[in-house]
Amino acid sequence: MAQVLETNEETIALRVVRALRDEIVTMALRPGDVISESDIAGRYGVSRQPVREAFIRLAQQGLLLIRPKRATVVKKISPDGVRQSRFIRESIEVEIIRRVAAKPGKDALAVLNGLIADQEKASAANDRAAFHTLDELFHRTLARLAGVEYAWQLIDDHKIQLDRVRYLTLGVSSSQRAIAEHKEIAAAVGRADVAAAEQAMREHLERAEVLLAQTIEDFPDYFE
Amino acid sequence: MAQVLETNEETIALRVVRALRDEIVTMALRPGDVISESDIAGRYGVSRQPVREAFIRLAQQGLLLIRPKRATVVKKISPDGVRQSRFIRESIEVEIIRRVAAKPGKDALAVLNGLIADQEKASAANDRAAFHTLDELFHRTLARLAGVEYAWQLIDDHKIQLDRVRYLTLGVSSSQRAIAEHKEIAAAVGRADVAAAEQAMREHLERAEVLLAQTIEDFPDYFE
DNA sequence: CTCCGCAATCTTGTATGGTAGATGCTCCAC
DNA sequence: GTGGAGCATCTACCATACAAGATTGCGGAG
Numbered sequence: 218m219a220q221v222l223e224t225n226e227e228t229i230a231l232r233v234v235r236a237l238r239d240e241i242v243t244m245a246l247r248p249g250d251v252i253s254e255s256d257i258a259g260r261y262g263v264s265r266q267p268v269r270e271a272f273i274r275l276a277q278q279g280l281l282l283i284r285p286k287r288a289t290v291v292k293k294i295s296p297d298g299v300r301q302s303r304f305i306r307e308s309i310e311v312e313i314i315r316r317v318a319a320k321p322g323k324d325a326l327a328v329l330n331g332l333i334a335d336q337e338k339a340s341a342a343n344d345r346a347a348f349h350t351l352d353e354l355f356h357r358t359l360a361r362l363a364g365v366e367y368a369w370q371l372i373d374d375h376k377i378q379l380d381r382v383r384y385l386t387l388g389v390s391s392s393q394r395a396i397a398e399h400k401e402i403a404a405a406v407g408r409a410d411v412a413a414a415e416q417a418m419r420e421h422l423e424r425a426e427v428l429l430a431q432t433i434e435d436f437p438d439y440f441e
Numbered sequence: 442m443a444q445v446l447e448t449n450e451e452t453i454a455l456r457v458v459r460a461l462r463d464e465i466v467t468m469a470l471r472p473g474d475v476i477s478e479s480d481i482a483g484r485y486g487v488s489r490q491p492v493r494e495a496f497i498r499l500a501q502q503g504l505l506l507i508r509p510k511r512a513t514v515v516k517k518i519s520p521d522g523v524r525q526s527r528f529i530r531e532s533i534e535v536e537i538i539r540r541v542a543a544k545p546g547k548d549a550l551a552v553l554n555g556l557i558a559d560q561e562k563a564s565a566a567n568d569r570a571a572f573h574t575l576d577e578l579f580h581r582t583l584a585r586l587a588g589v590e591y592a593w594q595l596i597d598d599h600k601i602q603l604d605r606v607r608y609l610t611l612g613v614s615s616s617q618r619a620i621a622e623h624k625e626i627a628a629a630v631g632r633a634d635v636a637a638a639e640q641a642m643r644e645h646l647e648r649a650e651v652l653l654a655q656t657i658e659d660f661p662d663y664f665e
Numbered sequence: 666c667t668c669c670g671c672a673a674t675c676t677t678g679t680a681t682g683g684t685a686g687a688t689g690c691t692c693c694a695c
Numbered sequence: 696g697t698g699g700a701g702c703a704t705c706t707a708c709c710a711t712a713c714a715a716g717a718t719t720g721c722g723g724a725g
Contacts, residue, residue: 301591308536367525510716
């Protein structure tokens with residue numbers, strides 16, 4: 218059953234990377250699942266070589282665990298790893314919001330409010346995917362405003378672990394609350410109130426903590 | 442001239458990764474240098490396959506740039522990338538020092554002072570390598586005391602870019618000053634003075650900024 | 666002398682076969 | 696019935712051959 222991969226991309230290896238990452242984040246491949254080079258190669262109708270290279274990339278991103286000569290498994294989610302990923306994210310985003318609030322560009326507030334308005338539309342339309350994309354864009358935009366967009370890419374890489382958790386809890390998150398918190402952050406930026414902006418951002422990010430605890434209870438097999 | 446690699450390590454690919462990273466950081470391979478899989482394979486007396494895998498890993502760490510079907514080059518140092526790496530580092534280390542200073546364990550101060558004492562010895566003996574190792578250990582220990590040692594690994598990955606800069610300026614850095622700053626940080630931790638610790642850490646890390654500007658002037662070819 | 670085209674020769678990407686280590690099962694000894 | 700040795704069969708790792716795009720330089724046309 219050779220699944221079809223988009224054929225207009227660059228290299229086969231990169232297509233496999235994307236396909237596998239997608240399967241992992243959407244839990245089509247679940248934590249603990251055992252896969253093998255030839256297994257995946259057969260499923261996608263390619264040779265083992267590009268699959269192997271994809272494994273290497275995904276292993277470096279912490280999504281796979283290659284056990285030499287034994288097998289390759291989809292890495293279980295490490296609660297402590299998620300905790301520290303959140304720590305990293307909070308450290309950086311707090312510093313970002315400080316900078317933005319300290320010296321807000323003249324169009325900064327307008328851009329942020331525009332994004333929030335879009336989010337409200339997506340929420341009203343119950344378009345969960347669009348909402349999630351916009352939520353990400355809000356934070357990314359802050360990084361851009363602070364002149365450290367590359368730093369966001371780092372957060373994005375680490376966020377994958379949390380995204381797996383998030384996927385397990387679809388429907389739980391309250392978009393209303395997220396919007397309200399975004400508004401509070403934007404308002405603090407508008408007032409150039411650094412302390413308030415920092416505080417609002419910390420509270421906004423802290424919600425992930427309870428989400429994690431709940432998810433561990435619901436899906437203990439997916440955690441180590 | 443097949444160079445010899447340590448033979449008791451894990452896989453050939455990992456040995457090549459270590460060897461190449463070392464050559465890059467020590468500027469044996471300089472930014473802009475063009476290398477090829479067969480080139481390196483010949484030099485180390487291995488086949489292209491493990492070299493190729495090493496390239497992939499190093500490219501993901503931002504040390505190499507693989508230009509498909511063209512060549513692979515040692516990435517030039519991106520001033521903005523270094524700037525943002527420093528931003529990331531400062532964000533995380535400031536958050537770390539806040540946590541440590543807010544709740545210093547009872548043996549924390551003793552451990553830190555011990556490390557500082559070792560640094561003074563290394564400095565007196567003019568052992569630059571040992572000093573650098575101890576300097577790194579000081580910061581890593583802080584991460585451990587804050588319970589986020591994994592976060593340090595992240596910093597370590599990004600620090601490689603800055604280490605390349607540092608290697609170009611051997612002899613410039615004043616170890617006396619670094620030791621004094623470490624002492625100030627440790628003292629603030631001892632007093633559980635969060636604000637002072639944060640301030641001291643920021644100043645400590647800010648020194649890298651002038652280092653970068655000076656180095657760009659001295660070695661413009663190594664930067665993009 | 667200049668410019669265009671083609672071919673030799675680089676490069677990385679992909680496919681495939683073989684190797685060594687790890688695992689698990691079978692079958693025999695007791 | 697139980698335990699252990701050995702073999703079948705997995706795995707990831709490595710080597711090698713081939714493919715295809717990119718570059719370079721040479722030679723001929725103008």
